[in-house]
Amino acid sequence: MRKKLDENTRTELNRKADAYSDLIFRTLRKQAIAAKLLKPIGHMILKGAFLIHKGRMQDFGDEVKKLQGQLQAKGLGFHLSGPWPPYNFVSIRYQ
Numbered sequence: 001m002r003k004k005l006d007e008n009t010r011t012e013l014n015r016k017a018d019a020y021s022d023l024i025f026r027t028l029r030k031q032a033i034a035a036k037l038l039k040p041i042g043h044m045i046l047k048g049a050f051l052i053h054k055g056r057m058q059d060f061g062d063e064v065k066k067l068q069g070q071l072q073a074k075g076l077g078f079h080l081s082g083p084w085p086p087y088n089f090v091s092i093r094y095q
Helices: 001-028 055-076
Strands: 034-038 047-051
Touching: 001 034, 001 047, 001 055
Parallel strands: none
Antiparallel strands: 034 047
């Protein structure tokens, strides 16, 4: 019975994490020229790379703050870093 309860709890938490991750990614992607999902590390529910035009960086940061305000009560936090070179958006072809 305990194993079944643990499994149901884990399933529900994963479902909620996926829903929050989808909401966050869809919202932030609207501010970006391009966006990519990356492999989350540890307890992350989302790790993404967003290619943002210089003139839209403040808008992007404001959107992150807005999401943080909405989701903080759910136990979610945000870490925004950058700007970074656009290496996540470059394709290299070897011939």
